[in-house]
Structures are given as structure tokens and as C-alpha cells.
Amino acid sequence: MPAVLEATRIAARRAVRPETPARLRLWVAVTVLTAVALLASLSLLMARVQEQVRIIGDEAAPQAATAADLYFALSDMDAQVARMVLTAGNDDLAGSQIDALGTYQERSRQVDADLQKALTTTTDRAALQQLATDLAVYRERVWQTLTAGDAAAGYYTQATNLLHLNLLPAAQHLRDSSTERLSDAYDRKSVTQSWAVTLAVVLGVALVLLLLILQVWLARRFRRVLNPALLLATVLTVAVVGPAIVVLGLQGAVLDDSRKTDLQPFLALSQARAISYDAAADTSRFLISDNLAYYDDDFRRKSTCLTAGGSCEIPGGLSTVAGGPDVSPYDRDQVLTRWQTYQKDHERIIGLARSGRTEEAVGTLTGIRRGDASFDFSYYDAAVDEIATARADAYDRALHDAKTVLTGWPWIPVAVLGLVILLIPLAVRRRFAEYR
Template sequence: MSAPVWPHAVPPYRDGVPPRSDTPAVLRRRATAVVVVAAALLTTLTAAMVAARAQVRAIGDAAAPQAATAADLYFALSDLDAQVARMVLIGGDDARAGSRIDALGTYDRRSEQVDADLRRVLGVAGPADEAVVRRLLDGLAVYRQRVGQALTAAARPDAQGAYTQATNVLHLELLPAAAELRDRSEERLGDAYATGLRTEIAGVTVAVLLGGALLVLLVRLQVFLTRTFRRLVNPALLAATVAVLGLAAGAATVLVAQGECLRAARTESLSPFLALSRARAVSYDAAADTGRALLGADPGHYDREFARKSALLTGDRDGLAALSGSAELAERWLGYRRDHQRIVALAGAGRRAEAVAGLTGLRRGDAAFDFYAFDTAVSAVAARHDRDFGREVARAGRLLRGWTVIPAAAAGLVILLAPLGVRARLAEYR
């Protein structure tokens, strides 16, 4: 008896044996699994990328500027008192009118700076910070009243008493409140970085686990088709596999890279910037101690306070040299320290007029001149750190650009290609 004749060409089954009867169901299950996992990868990876971008903005546009503002507020308050001390010491001496105008101008600029910083803090403050800002505003009003009294009485003996009252308000009320705001803002900055790290870890985990699972499903489906239908390569499934591999590897790489940018921005730029802001505030407070030593009833106390603060600035671990990476800032501060020692020595020897001239003068070798040279150098280093921070945060943002839609494009392609890859094989059973 002759062999039966197939109505169509013999399908390319393995060993000429038709596939088992449940093959269509197996194909549908495996294609469905691919689609489900691809949809899960799309959803979770998109969410991770959106969260990562939000964290970059939270750090670059909110947490870091708030910390910088709080640090700037503390520094500006510290300088207010230094300028008041200069003006009280100069008094009505017409020979030093230039120094008095310089100190008054600086005082006015710092006052505007304090007001602007408080407005910025108040604009984003929660209830706790708002209460601190209100305390600061109240204390600042009292401080300015005391300063006005001291300047009005600058040529009279009671000027020193009014100035002492003003500086007590600054040190007992204003600076502690400003330090509270500064510490809270830096704590929020740390929280923002911690949240960013968790987002990075979660995103990489999703990319590796779900991406890996999707690759396994696609490879198993391809192997099943190869063994069952003798199809070495399914173009649609191959394209889907390449898309998944690119998506998973690309997403993990981008998340890690943007995390490294943010970490570099913090450790190499923002942290040194904030530390320099603290050091700058200490230097201004120490410079004010030079004036307080000439105004206060206990010059030795203010001289010891200056020595303590100066030791912080010249320390090996957290001093100016360590913060800036060079010895220039420390050397410039040592120049001002020598001025302080000379001024205190002159006052101790009864040569008060010479001491006041050495503190308030604007010529090279005077304390005000040397401090300006020191502060200019500090400002230049801080500005460089600020630029570097902005550049790294911007780079992190650029790395994430487009990644809120790339997962949808790649995973969506997989969702389309997986059913397309098995469609022709399923058609053979109709």
C-alpha cells in the first residue's frame, strides 16, 4: 500500500514527527509569561527612573541649596558683629572715615544677605523650621536695636555696654538658632542622599532580576521553537532578546553612573563647600573677637576665644589646608593671626589708639586688609566647589535624560515581538 500523501508540504518537524498536541498551549503560556514579565519590567523600571530623576532634582534644586543657604545665614550673622565692632571702635574719628564707611557698607550688605537667606528658608520651611525662623526674626530685631544704640553712643563710654548687649544677643540667641537651621538642613540633605541610594539599589535590582528573568524566558522560548520546529533563529525573539539585554544593562549602568555623579558631587564638592562655609563663619567670629578684645571688659577672655577658633582653622584634620587641598588659606589666616596678636599686645601695653588703627585700617599690613585677602581666597575655593557640585548634579540629570520613556519603548517592543515570534507557529494548528 502506498504511503499517505500530505495535502501540503511536510512541516519541518524534528525526525518527521508532528509536535505534541499541547504545543500551542505551551507556546501561548511561554509567550504570555514573556509579555507579563516585560510589562512588570516596564512598570518598575520606569518608576525607578522617575524616582531617580526626582531625587537628582531634590538634591540639586532643594536639599543642597537649603543647606548652603543655612550655612550662608550663619556666616552672614557672624560677620555682622565683626563690622559693628569696627564701627564702635572707630566712633566719630574723622581720620578713619574711610574705614567707618567700609564697615557700614559691609554691615548693610550682610544685613541684606541675612534677610534674603531668612526669606529663602521661610519659603520652604516646615513648621519646625518656621518656628526657628520666627525666633531669629525676633532676635534680629532686638540685635539691630542694640546695634543702633551702640552706634549712636559710639563716641561715649556707654557704647561698649550697648555693644556687649548686642553681641550677647547674637551669641546666645541668633547664632544657636542659625546653627539649628544649618544642622537640620544638612540632615535633610543626608536623607535625600540616602533616598537616592535606595532608589539606585532598587532600580539596579529590578534591572538585573526582572531583566535576567525576561532573558531566560526569551531564551527558553527560542530553544523550544528550535527543538520543536527546527527553527534555528526566530528573528522576532532575537530582536526582543537584544532589546531586553540593552534595556537591563543600560538601565543598571545609568543608575550606577548617576549615583556615582551624586556621590562625587557630595564628597568632592558639596561637603567641602559646606565645611568651608562653617570655617568662614568661624573666621569672621574670630575676627570679631579681635575687636571685642578692645571693647570688652575682659580682653583676655576674647583673646582665648580667638586662640580656640584659630586652632580650629589651622587644625590638621578639619583645618583650612585639609578643606582646600593647599596651604594658601592656612598661611593667609596665620597672617591675620599675627595681626591679632600684635593688636592685643599694643592694647595690653596701653597703646590703644595704635591697636584700633591696626584693626580698622585699610592699608596693607592692617588687620582688615589681611582679613580681606584671606576671605577672598576662601571665597574663591568655595565658589570652585560650588561650580563643581552643580556640574556633577547636571551630569547626573543628563545621564537620566530620556530614561522615563526608554523602558516603555524597549519593553513595549518586547511585548509586541513575543506574540509575533510565535504567531506563525500557532498558525500551523489552525
């Protein structure tokens, strides 16, 4: 046993003696292992970040946009039904009725498309199936509304109640859950990105230091000024680690900034747009219900949410969600101003109805000339749609830029650091030959 211990001590002593190749082997082994660890971590984490960006762009963000669009389309469907009820049997308003029918059919197709998209991307299938079932019942009530003649108001009340008690809450649940999934996707990417940067810095600095130390040690031990292979390996390491950190930071900054300035405002503006459509439908519902005050009160609540924000679904109101660095103050103010114009139209229509001038109120609501409520609402909606479209396009460009920046990066570390790993033993091959 003492002989074994003594042999172990001798072997260890020889391993660390500078004049033996054992120390050189140790440096080479540690340096190569560090390079392998850097290659594996950087390549795998880059691939993971790339996949997470793809999930955000191809799944999470479209899911959130689809859910927001579904809520909006459902709101407008009911608004168009209300217009058709009000214009039914009035030849002077036949144009408005045809327009309302065409818009209803367009929104109905939009709802079906959104549901189909949601079914292929979400795991909450039970909620979607229930929503589809309630939608079928709603459409049946709408058909009854349009064919019931004098009983249309009663069927429409059933339809709109079903929409507000079942369909819109279900759509809101889908919207909230998809927004949460989007936030989770961003959080997971941020964690992976942080790990990638940390490991790139730690292992990259460690590898460069090991290469420099090995370079200095060889220069002193073997009287060589520079080792070209080690010098190239050092340059390649810096050349891959530095850009990798820049790429990780750049794509993260692009996506995070676009999320704040484009995606989140787009989703908030989509929600505001849906509320405005539902509020505009309250004007029609007031007339259909023989001046039921509930609908006027409901309109005022939604309109206050749009103009002042506060404790509602649109914090800050239209001025906040329509604003931003990419929107001029004029365009932002136009959204709010045009809604306030419709708000005045609503007050005028309510006043006409309460004074017994119902036919004039219906004409003011459904007319398509400048100054009519329908025209003013379309004018407002065009301003909202222009900003929303610009934000959606800006976010798409940011996603494209992030994907472009990450292109090839799962394989670039493999190629570059693989060459580094080959260069290290090549750099010391002749030194080992001197001991043979």
C-alpha cells in the same frame, strides 16, 4: 466529583504537552508578564531616582548651603558692627567706617535673603520665626549702638551677646537639620537606586533567558533556525537593561563623588569661614571691652580650631577643609598661612592695647593698607572664597551632569519594552495559526 478531578488532570496534562499550543501560550504569557514587570519597575524606579536627584539639587543641597551662608552672614554682621564702633568719630578712619557700614548692609540683605529662602523650603518654621524675631531685636541693639555715643560699648555688648546666645545657635540648628535632610535625601536615593539596579538585573536576565529559551523551543519544535521578532526583542531588552544599569551607576557615582569632594568640603569651608569672621570680631570686641581677657581667650580657641582642628566644628582645621584633589598644595597652604598672618596681627594688636597704645591698636586693626589686620584678613578671605566658589561650581556641574544622564529614562523603558511586549505575541502568531 471524580469526573471533575479526572477532567482537571487531562487539561493539565494537555497544557504541558509539547505538541499542544497550551505550552506555547504558557511560555508567551510568562515572558510577557516578565517584560511588563521589568517595564513597570524600571520606568517607575527611574522616575523616582530622577525625582530624588531633583530634590537633592533643587531643595536639599540649596537648603544646606543657605543655612551655612546664614550662619556666615550673621557672624560677619557682628564683626562689621564692631568695626563701626571702633572707628566712630575718628576722621582718619572714616574710610574704614564707610567700608564696615557697606559690608554690614550687604550682610544684612544676605541674611534676609537666606531667611526668605529658608521659609520657602524648610518645615522648621517655628525656629525661623524665632530667629527672625531675635534678628529684629539684634538690629535694634545695633541701631542703639551706633547712635548711643559714649554708651555704644554697652549696647554693643547686648547685641553681640544676643547674637552668640540666640542667633548663632539658631542658625547652627538650621544648618545641622538641613545637613541631616541632605544626608537623608542621599540615603533615600541610594536605596531607590539599589532597588532599580537589582530589579533591572534580575528581571532583565530573566526576560533574556525566557526569550532565548522560547527561541530555542520554537526552533526545535517548528524547525525554524531563528525567529526575527524574538531575536529583535532579545536585542532590545539587552539594549535597554544594560544602559539603564550603567546610567544608574554613573549618576550615583557622579553625585556621591561630588558630595565627598565638593559639597561636604564646601559646607565645612563655609563653617570655617564663619568661625574666622567671628574670631576676627573678637579682636575688635577686645578693644571695645577695654581689654577684657575673655575675648582674647575666645579668639585663641577659635583660631586653634582653624589651625589645628581637633575637637571643634572644623575637624582637621583649614588644611583639611581647604584641601582636596581639586586644590593645589600651594592654594591650600595659602589659606592656612594667610590666617596665621592675621593671627600675628591679633597678637600685635592685643599687645598694643595692653601697653596702653589703644589708638595705635585700633589703627592697626581697621587700617586697609598691607600689613594692617583688615587687609590681611581680606587677603585670607579671598583665598577661602576662591576655593569655596570653585567647589560650589563643581557640585553644580555634577548635579547638571547627573540630571542630564537621567534625562528621558522614565520613558525609554516604556518605549523599548513596550515594543518587546508587542514583538513576543507577533513572533508566535504564525505558530498558533498552524493549530487552527
